[in-house]
Amino acid sequence: MRTHYCGDINETLIDQTVTFCGWVHRRRDHGGVIFLDVRDREGLVQVVFDPDTVDAFNTADSVRSEFVVQITGRVRGRPEGTTNENMKTGMIEVLGKEINVLNKAATPPFPLDGYTDVGEDVRLKYRYMDMRRPEMQEKLRFRSKVTSAARRFLEDNGFLDIETPILTRATPEGARDYLVPSRTHEGSFFALPQSPQLFKQLLMVSGFDRYYQIAKCFRDEDLRADRQPEFTQIDIEASFINEDEIMGMVQGMIKDIFAKELSVDLGDFPRMPFSEAMNKYGSDKPDLRIPMELVDVEEFLQDIDFKVFAAPAKDPKCRVAALKVPGGAELSRKQIDEYTKFVGIYGAKGLAWIKVNEIEKGVEGLQSPIIKFIGDDNTMKIMEKLDAKNGDIVFFGADKTKVVNEALGALRCKLGEDLNMYTKEWAALWVVDFPMFEENDDGSMTALHHPFTAPSCSPEELEKAPLEALSRAYDMVLNGCELGGGSIRIHDEAMQETVFRVLGISEEEQREKFGFLLDALKFGAPPHGGLAFGLDRLIMLLTGATSIREVIAFPKTQSAACVMTQAPGEVSNTQLRDLHIKLREKAKPAE
Amino acid sequence: MRTHYCGDINETLIDQTVTFCGWVHRRRDHGGVIFLDVRDREGLVQVVFDPDTVDAFNTADSVRSEFVVQITGRVRGRPEGTTNENMKTGMIEVLGKEINVLNKAATPPFPLDGYTDVGEDVRLKYRYMDMRRPEMQEKLRFRSKVTSAARRFLEDNGFLDIETPILTRATPEGARDYLVPSRTHEGSFFALPQSPQLFKQLLMVSGFDRYYQIAKCFRDEDLRADRQPEFTQIDIEASFINEDEIMGMVQGMIKDIFAKELSVDLGDFPRMPFSEAMNKYGSDKPDLRIPMELVDVEEFLQDIDFKVFAAPAKDPKCRVAALKVPGGAELSRKQIDEYTKFVGIYGAKGLAWIKVNEIEKGVEGLQSPIIKFIGDDNTMKIMEKLDAKNGDIVFFGADKTKVVNEALGALRCKLGEDLNMYTKEWAALWVVDFPMFEENDDGSMTALHHPFTAPSCSPEELEKAPLEALSRAYDMVLNGCELGGGSIRIHDEAMQETVFRVLGISEEEQREKFGFLLDALKFGAPPHGGLAFGLDRLIMLLTGATSIREVIAFPKTQSAACVMTQAPGEVSNTQLRDLHIKLREKAKPAE
Structure with a gap:
């Protein structure tokens, strides 16, 4: 035509x-x-x-x-x-x-070049019109190209595309499952997979050696700007491979995508231990485009009378850290108040600060409500440790380590953006040496990644001091976003059982939930590991989109609905009867 | 390592x-x-x-x-x-x-090279062991290669890989849907897609021009050997294209796959009208490897006294056809009885036959229980029309056209296989010029493909004589299997409404089910068409597998269960409550 x-x-x-x-x-x-x-x-x-x-x-x-x-x-x-x-x-x-x-065409519901005045609900209702806009065409086309580039890279490296089931059993990620009632097995339900984790490990036990899949995953969680009920992941697993090899390989894939689709050379990705990331950036996904670091200042504050600093400075579960912001002395009182509110979101009870006006004059050249509490001498020692220069502002956090890290870590990113401090467009790194477990308030343990992640110690050491054990996990971080993460998995049955034991999962629950994996580990599981990338988020980052919905053809709204097709919708009683379920009556109070 | x-x-x-x-x-x-x-x-x-x-x-x-x-x-x-x-x-x-x-490895549940003695349930339970067998490794590896070849071909031809939703609304294929209760919308359900049909049409309305997806589809139907609750389809749609262009393009893809992965040149695919396929082969998916055709013989049988032949020979809704089987004269009485039983499955009330021993002797050289009813003269005229040779057997079908076609069509394939009559390894063709509608017994109409298929006539002609209307649909057939099918779609709102009207779909139901499609057709839908291939079946054919389960890594059993993961499984009352549903009590009789 x-x-x-x-x-x-x-x-x-x-x-x-x-x-x-x-x-x-x-x-x-x-x-x-x-x-x-x-x-x-x-x-x-x-x-x-x-x-x-x-x-x-x-x-x-x-x-x-x-x-x-x-x-x-x-x-x-x-x-x-x-x-x-x-x-x-x-x-x-x-x-x-x-x-x-x-x-012919009726008058469009909104002008294609004036869409910005139109609510997102209208754009989603007429998604087929919204997608005529060149911006949407470009984003989805770019997505198709990136997917293709990833596939070709992986296939050229010997990875086999193997499909895993969508109708399956609850997977171990721990978020809420989407359920599908079974017609042929009365009272039973399939779960949609939160990831193909166990299946890809079984494919390694089968000897496929290198697996990949662009896999649909499902989580029935309350949605945020970067979440969707169904999302797509580049899912990878390989056998007879160690951390270095798999990290090198997927780093090659990401570099290849950036080179081909954006003409950007990402360079080699530095590797940073989890502890360093938390110390320097207050985050396990540090944004290395921002040239600022958190600095510990407990040493100068342990012996002062000012309890707000002294108490956390002496408590090993707390932290007192400073963030020096070049050029920040120009921030107004109102701006500082805003940042104080901002760190409050993360639980910080205040935001102490010192402006550096004329450092050559000593404390006289500083401006701050807190110097009198810290003392002149300590203040100058801190300034010296921070190498403070005229025009800087120094913010302080003093609280539980978690609060200080989250508050100052987020503040660092916000200031980086607000003051346009980025030193480069792209900054990728690997974060490694994660702890195996986090301790909950009740003393129980949670796996920092998932319970199939291998530790870098023996089962005996793990059981003796679980909180000290490091895992063989690795996360790829780009511009402060976690792009993907993975680990070397446990291939030894005894180690797997030890991890379950530390997590307090009973033998009965182990059999019930993961029996087939434990069985598979008995029959000659190879050493293996892998990783998964969030494709939607990767495309969002690469295209500079502000919402994940901009890079998905037919996304759901924040209430997990499709306003175009009116999904979810009502179904007939016959359908429900075939599935052996009925609706819970609304009026009836919860049992 | x-x-x-x-x-x-x-x-x-x-x-x-x-x-x-x-x-x-x-x-x-x-x-x-x-x-x-x-x-x-x-x-x-x-x-x-x-x-x-x-x-x-x-x-x-x-x-x-x-x-x-x-x-x-x-x-x-x-x-x-x-x-x-x-x-x-x-x-x-x-x-x-x-x-x-x-x-280490415990003793395997079955020896990998002695699996044939093992029940399929055991193989599926220990699927990770079953897949270590070289045969399974090869099949899944081959599948990965074919998928990759299809993707590369389509991408190289400008097709964009665009994902469509899995959590969506009931689609129009008409099989039973898998449903997913919504947590955030009480009493509402998502349906898993039976195909991405409407979404791909909307992508054409959006102007993406060429779309493809290797798409998961779901049908909650009772399973047969070649069916699975979830299956995979190579899904294709293009705009500003006619039948010839799209058929040529996807034929190129299939030829490319055969050339690359099997070193087979499939040649050009002949095109055959639906009516010819039914007349000659009794099937809309003829197996052209078998050199036999059905031949109409009504002309010789209308005036005889033998009602079994004469009545259908005179009835326009019936058919009397002969199938000449070279070498079939050697079939024993017992074998003929078996074939009689076989055609009974398709509703045939008997299977008349004539063996050709010495044709040069006229009717004396024939052997048959029915010559006396047909008469010598008519018999010899039939032999002449069939060009019968010594050693042949001729089978007859006389009944409603549908019964004769199905019975003799199936008999033809069975004899082709039993007598090893295949003249070549691969025979592909296109079947075209399908009728738009079939008439049901109650006089209502069913769409032979789906209601979005464009007819080759005007809306007025369609409404006037719907049963005479042909569609712009095309099916690709390989060795008697339907590999894929598609059509040019309706892009005109008036035509779409006419088709819905002929099908007896009320305006209310149109709005309710397809409102968003009808809306989309108002706003400038381009002419478009496409097609979908069953990937599982394609791989099954290409690898010579006898079951679709052999080409799927983690398939379901015939009762739609996974014996390895024990899916579907029980879920907690809390989960059900979150989803606003409860189980129907077993004891209670259906309402």
Whole structure:
């Protein structure tokens, strides 16, 4: 039906006759001739109809925005002064000879180039119109290209694409499952997978050696801006491989994607132990674009009378840290108040500060409500440790270690953004040497990754001092976002049972939930490990989208609904009866 | 952890030291030395340990089947007379120097090379062991390669991989849906998609122009050998394209896969109208490997007294057809009785036959219980029309057209297989010009494909004579199996409404079920069409597997369960309460 895409018609075709199809993007009546901008996936082309071609002219005159047309015409250079350097087809136009209206269009629910005034619900309801916008076309096209590049990289490295089930059993990620009632097994339910974790480990036990899948995963959680009920992950697992090899391999994949799709060389990714990341950046996903670090200052504050600092400075479960912000002395009182509120979100009870005006004058050159509590001498020692310069501001956090890290870590990122401190566009790293477990308030343990992550010590050492054990996990972090994470897995049955024991999972629960994995470990499981990348988030980062919904063709709203198809919807009683379930009566109080 | 895969160690490595990992496939103690066959994904390698290497020898002596080992040794040519030409690594062996047991293995639940005596349930329960078998490894690896080849072909042809939702609304295929109760929308349910049909049409309305997806689809139907609750489809849609273009394109894809993965040139696919397929082969998916055709013989039978033939020969809704089977005269009475039973499955009340012994003797040379009813003259005219030769048998069907087609069509395929009549290994074709509708017994209409298929006539003609209308649908058939099917879709709102009207779908139901599609057709839908291939079935055909379960890593049983993970399983009352549902009480009779 066409010889070219609209966007591909260019100077090389001058004097040739072309046929193309697309949507009327704009129609103008100018000096007795009709100008149509016709749009398809590849771009826009300008078509001119003059009154000589009576039929075509009349048809062109009658079309409206978003009509679907097929046009034949002759390509010619644009008259001098009317070319458009910013447009792929800006050097030419087509003199229209025939125009065929393939479909009419009602007035669009919103103008495609004025969508910003339109609520997201309207855009989602008419998603098929929203996706005509070049921005959406580009994002989804980019997503397709990245997926393809990842696949090709992995396939070229010997990874096999193997599908794992969607209708399965509850998986061990611990979020809420989506359930599917079974018709043939009364009272039983499938769960949609939160990840293919156990299946990919079983594929390693089967000897497939290298597996990947672009896998749909499901979590029935309350949604945030970067969460969706169903999301997509680049899922990878390999056998007979150690941390270095798998990290090197997937780093190669990400570098390859950046090089091919963004022409960006990410360089080698530094590796940072979890403890260093927490100490320096207050986060296990540090944003290394920001040239600021948290610095411990307990040593200067343990012996002062000021309890707010002295108490945490002496408590091993607490931390007192400083964040020096170059240029921050210009922050107004109001701005500082805002940042104080901001760190409050993370549980910080205040935000002490010292402005450095004229450091050469000693404490006289500083401005702060807290120097009198810290003492001149201690203050100057802190300034010295921080290498404070005129124009800096120093913020302090003093609280439980977790609170200080989260508050100052978040403040660091916020200041980095607000003060535009980024030293580069992209900063990737690996965070490694995570603890195996976190201790809960009641003294029980939680796995920091998941219970199949291998520790870097023996089962005996693990059981003796679980909180000291490090795992063989690794997270890839880009610009302060966790892009992906994984680990070397446990392939030894005794080790797996030890981890379950430390986590307080009874033998009965182990059998019930993971019996088939424990069985598989008995029959010759190879050493293996892997990792998973959040594809939606990766695309979001790469395209600079502000919401994950911008990189998904048909996303759900924050209440997990699709306003276009009206899903979820009602179903008939017959359907429910076939599935052996019924609705809980609304009026009835919960049992 | 290794320098080579086991299966990649060959003559080019002689005298080199290699390290490899894998499973102990066989251990033999022979002449004071230990032989281990070590297996990984790429194949087997033979390793020899002699008592000189004390530690390694003792370890090698102690390993058992399916132990996971890491071995370092020197490659050497096998002694003369012990080479194995059938084995990739059969010219060499490795003299083992070090062996490291990476994991032990309990005795496998079944021997990997003796699986045929094992019930499928045991194989599925220990699927991770079953998949260690080279046959399973090969099938799933082949599947991965075919998927990859299809993707690359489509991407190279400008198709974008776009994901469509799994949690969605009931789709229009009409099979039973899998439902997912919504937590956030009380009393509402998502449906898992039976296909991405409407979403891919909307992507065309959005202007993506060329879409593909390897898509998971779900149908809660009773299972047959080639059905699974979840299955995978290569899903394709394109805009501004006609039947010829899309058929040519996907034919190119299938030819490409056959050429690359099987080194088979499928040639050009013939196109056959539905009516010809039914007339000649009694099927809309004819197996063209079998050189036999159904032949109408009503003309000779309308005026005879024998009502069994005469009545259907005169009834336009009936058919009397003959199937000439070369070499079939040798069939025994018992075999003919079996075939009579076989056609009974399709509703045929009998199976008349004539054996051709000595055709040169006229009816004297024929053998049959029915010649006396047909008459000598008519019989010889039929023989002449069929060009019957000595040694043939001719079978007859006389009944409603549907019964004759199904019975003789199936008999043709069965005889083709039983008598090994295949003239070639692969026979692909397109079936086209399907009717738009079938009439049900109550006079209502059913869409032969789906209600979004475009007819090849105008809305007015369609409404006037719906049963005469042909559709713009096309099915790709390979060796008697429907590999894929599709159509040019309706892009015109009025046409879509006409089809819904003919199908007796009320306006209210149209809005309720397909409102968003009808809306989308208003806003400038381009002409578009597409097709979907059943990937599982394609792989099954290509690998010669006898069950679809052989080409799926973790399939469900016939009762839609996974015996390995014990899915579906029980869930807690809390989970059900969160989802606003409860179990229907078993004792209670249906309401």
